[in-house]
Amino acid sequence: MGDASGSTWDRGPVTTSAVWPELQAHRAAWGSRTIRSLFAEDRGRAGRLTVDAVGIHADLSKHLVTDETLALLVRLAEDRGLPERIDAMTSGARINTTEHRSVLHVALRMPRGETLIVDGVDVVTEVHDVLGRMADFSERVRSGEWKGSTGKPITAIVNIGIGGSDLGPVMAYRALRHQSRRDITFRFVSNVDGTDIVEATSDLDPSETMFVVSSKTFVTQETMTNALTARSWLISGLGPDADVSKHFVAVSTNAAEVERFGIDTAAMFGFWEWVGGRYSMDSAIGLSLMLAIGADAFRDMLSGFHAMDEHLIHSDLSRNLPVLMGLLGVWYRDFWGAQSHVVLPYEQYLERFPAYLQQLTMESNGKSVTLGGEPVGVDTSAIWWGEPGTNGQHSFYQLLHQGTPLVPADFLFFAQPVNGVGDHHDKLISNVLAQAHVLGFGRTADEVRAAGVPEDLVAHKVMPGNRPSTTLMLDRLTPYSLGSLVALYEHVVLTQGVVWGVDSFDQWGVELGKEMAGKLLPALTADDIPDLSAFDASTATLALRYRSVRGR
Numbered sequence: 001m002g003d004a005s006g007s008t009w010d011r012g013p014v015t016t017s018a019v020w021p022e023l024q025a026h027r028a029a030w031g032s033r034t035i036r037s038l039f040a041e042d043r044g045r046a047g048r049l050t051v052d053a054v055g056i057h058a059d060l061s062k063h064l065v066t067d068e069t070l071a072l073l074v075r076l077a078e079d080r081g082l083p084e085r086i087d088a089m090t091s092g093a094r095i096n097t098t099e100h101r102s103v104l105h106v107a108l109r110m111p112r113g114e115t116l117i118v119d120g121v122d123v124v125t126e127v128h129d130v131l132g133r134m135a136d137f138s139e140r141v142r143s144g145e146w147k148g149s150t151g152k153p154i155t156a157i158v159n160i161g162i163g164g165s166d167l168g169p170v171m172a173y174r175a176l177r178h179q180s181r182r183d184i185t186f187r188f189v190s191n192v193d194g195t196d197i198v199e200a201t202s203d204l205d206p207s208e209t210m211f212v213v214s215s216k217t218f219v220t221q222e223t224m225t226n227a228l229t230a231r232s233w234l235i236s237g238l239g240p241d242a243d244v245s246k247h248f249v250a251v252s253t254n255a256a257e258v259e260r261f262g263i264d265t266a267a268m269f270g271f272w273e274w275v276g277g278r279y280s281m282d283s284a285i286g287l288s289l290m291l292a293i294g295a296d297a298f299r300d301m302l303s304g305f306h307a308m309d310e311h312l313i314h315s316d317l318s319r320n321l322p323v324l325m326g327l328l329g330v331w332y333r334d335f336w337g338a339q340s341h342v343v344l345p346y347e348q349y350l351e352r353f354p355a356y357l358q359q360l361t362m363e364s365n366g367k368s369v370t371l372g373g374e375p376v377g378v379d380t381s382a383i384w385w386g387e388p389g390t391n392g393q394h395s396f397y398q399l400l401h402q403g404t405p406l407v408p409a410d411f412l413f414f415a416q417p418v419n420g421v422g423d424h425h426d427k428l429i430s431n432v433l434a435q436a437h438v439l440g441f442g443r444t445a446d447e448v449r450a451a452g453v454p455e456d457l458v459a460h461k462v463m464p465g466n467r468p469s470t471t472l473m474l475d476r477l478t479p480y481s482l483g484s485l486v487a488l489y490e491h492v493v494l495t496q497g498v499v500w501g502v503d504s505f506d507q508w509g510v511e512l513g514k515e516m517a518g519k520l521l522p523a524l525t526a527d528d529i530p531d532l533s534a535f536d537a538s539t540a541t542l543a544l545r546y547r548s549v550r551g552r
């Protein structure tokens with residue numbers, strides 16, 4: 001099952017694929033075609049270049065592609081072994097080769113009754129055992145049966161975690177806030193900057209507060225520091241004899257460290273090595289979300305994830321939404337020089353979705369070597385960013401419309417409003433459709449002149465257009481649709497990682513900074529003048545200056 005060396009999956013740099021030069025030739029022959037001309041030449045385009053998957057209607061027509069482009073891109077995915085890798089991932093092979101791990105987030109949402117045996121164990125049964133425990137616990141807290149150390153029910157829940165143990169839960173909590181318990185306060189603390197925990201707890205009553213310490217490893221500096229501060233805050237509020245175990249639960253894979261911290265493993269919700277941090281919001285890492293929305297809604301979200309997994313597994317690549325979106329990203333990144341990709345949800349509840357996607361995409365595919373350790377030879381992950389519309393329209397959209405970089409965009413909206421107040425929603429949707437239209441079709445100098453604009457302003461008012469976008473239209477923001485959206489992007493990332501030939505499931509690039517911070521900390525705090533000779537002169541000087549400002 002799998003191969004630690006990576007050789008089973010390693011197909012070398014993507015430039016060695018026979019399809020790559022064909023794509024290069026296709027791009028070189030692109031000529032003066034524009035989104036406008038593509039539509040003018042092909043009346044069926046708007047109807048044809050759409051895909052419906054799991055309640056997501058995706059309009060892919062406003063892209064700089066022809067049917068031939070898409071066919072070539074699909075051939076590239078085949079040539080890079082995407083179908084085999086999907087198969088390998090979903091059957092538990094160790095496709096995270098640099099960490100020698102299976103990559104089984106898909107198992108987290110498989111329905112009860114299905115079976116997936118990994119190393120002799122049915123992981124689906126294990127997943128549902130944990131989900132059952134999470135549901136029981138959530139119900140006890142939500143019903144008020146669970147009492148704090150002074151006998152009061154819990155009215156505030158603080159998730160402590162960072163990276164994959166924070167971004168998913170906080171994104172999903174905000175996305176589904178309209179379905180959450182409004183009489184319970186939810187907070188998310190991640191930063192080691194003391195401001196985060198101080199502000200999160202400043203107005204809370206310790207006797208009614210529960211901390212969910214979420215950490216796969218349970219050794220992460222930020223999370224452990226915040227958890228210790230949370231414990232001190234509880235003790236200082238409740239007195240030294242308080243039973244803090246009534247106010248702490250742990251979500252982790254590391255029972256030994258949970259115990260060492262002082263949390264009873266009976267109050268621990270486990271998950272598994274084969275769940276990567278940024279792929280973990282649907283594991284026990286989602287406990288704070290389940291506390292907010294309840295177990296049934298959480299299960300609905302898992303169904304949405306699972307439906308998209310099924311779409312990935314069973315759809316032909318040419319009609320496979322995550323595969324097509326992933327390939328479009330490769331097309332722009334490597335053949336049009338696009339350096340970034342913007343995600344524009346026209347849904348205020350998705351305010352943290354771009355931040356969530358930043359980790360998912362850039363930590364996964366921000367890599368420079370192939371599985372076999374060779375230089376990748378092409379540009380890999382774009383820089384992902386975004387903001388909910390319409391706010392961005394009054395800020396950075398100027399660059400999207402008239403700036404020099406090409407920034408492919410994903411527009412995303414729900415036809416049914418969650419808060420159907422007045423005519424807000426129709427206005428919102430008129431804006432999203434207008435923006436995608438203007439990006440794609442622009443306004444020519446002749447059209448500007450025809451609108452009566454004086455000649456000296458014509459150049460300034462020309463809208464170049466020809467800027468590609470995907471529009472994703474969903475019916476309604478629900479736990480199910482949120483799950484399907486997250487899984488969609490997880491599989492976009494998989495597609496791109498397989499094409500580029502990188503390990504999308506490791507993150508070695510974040511380690512050295514942690515190691516250096518570990519070396520610098522004692523130097524910043526030591527009583528004696530520290531030996532900073534291991535550091536460069538700039539870092540050493542800054543460290544000494546900091547010590548001096550702090551009177552050390």
Ligand code: G6Q
Nearest residue numbers: 163164165215216217220277278
């Ligand atoms: C995600 C990364 C990273 C991780 C955090 C928190 O894929 O591995 O963001 O989630 O560093 O790690 P712990 O959950 O172990 O505290």
